[in-house]
Amino acid sequence: MSYNIVSLNELTAQFAKLPGIGKKTAQRLAFYVITAPEEYAVRFSQALVNAKKSVHLCKNCNALTDSELCSVCADESRDKGIICVVSDPKDVMAFERTREYKGVYHVLHGVISPLDGVGPEKLKIKELLARLSDGVVREVIMATDPTVEGEATASYITRFIKPMGIKVTRLAYGVPVGGNLEYADEVTLSRALEGRNEI
């Protein structure tokens, strides 16, 4: 191909490495950057490096933070007696958006998945058990994804926590609020029936 602009190809290649961004979309995004004001490219460029440099894991719960402790762990008003165990830092943000949960979190950074070569030793399970040893924690909420791997991870961890005499709970299964029963799958629907409450 005679039409070849090195710096444009390089930018396209970097965009194409992002998850869910194919070659065509990457090219479109690279063109956008080139036609946008120079200030945008500069700010975007700085944001990339700054975020990567300043964001790291909370030394207590392994959520993302730019300080030593994440804002949840650092918050005196949060109940340190309840730990919500999630697989991904994004899940912490999802729970925080509900503004309902007053406990703290523990991020596993993955789920057990033998097919992908992820064993329990690659997750932050040891760190979780260490946090439970101080006797402050009354309840652990298993909030891994409702998938096969998520379920397996939750029950694997539960086996270690139960003997410590700490209550372990799991998120409720059921039909999503605002959803359409017609489109609910059979498993979700039968779980919603099982877990029905008196009104």
Place this chain on the structure above:
Amino acid sequence: MSYNIVSLNELTAQFAKLPGIGKKTAQRLAFYVITAPEEYAVRFSQALVNAKKSVHLCKNCNALTDSELCSVCADESRDKGIICVVSDPKDVMAFERTREYKGVYHVLHGVISPLDGVGPEKLKIKELLARLSDGVVREVIMATDPTVEGEATASYITRFIKPMGIKVTRLAYGVPVGGNLEYADEVTLSRALEGRNEI
């Protein structure tokens, strides 16, 4: 919201400014950058600034280039007697991928669109007419998009070129190769019928 990481929010905001990238996708991409090796953020960051700095318009045809002339205009073997008029630099790349076209290009950088406030004076039409005045050009191929605005732009420009005694052609309309007749719209199909060739 108590969960707030300034540098992560800034990166998410920059991603969200890209066309077709919503808030959720932007967050997903920002998280990817943070979990990827540091080298990625650094290279991506440099690619953004480099591309924006080095890529500009070819002084002859207004395509994108990182030299004074784009690789097509600088190529001695290309036929300077045929100019293919396109609306967008991406279209040049599309034609170059065919490896069929041996002429040169002219990029208008848009189409006439009164609703969006784009009049003929905002496009590189003056520059095109200036290129035609030296008597070298034998044919101008109108290759704007087959949309209402693209057609209008093509016929607007044609009105200026015809009196100069230069041949003006338009891309053939018809059914796309590999397409399914069943899904072709009526206008495309009737244009394909009109333009039928003896075999």
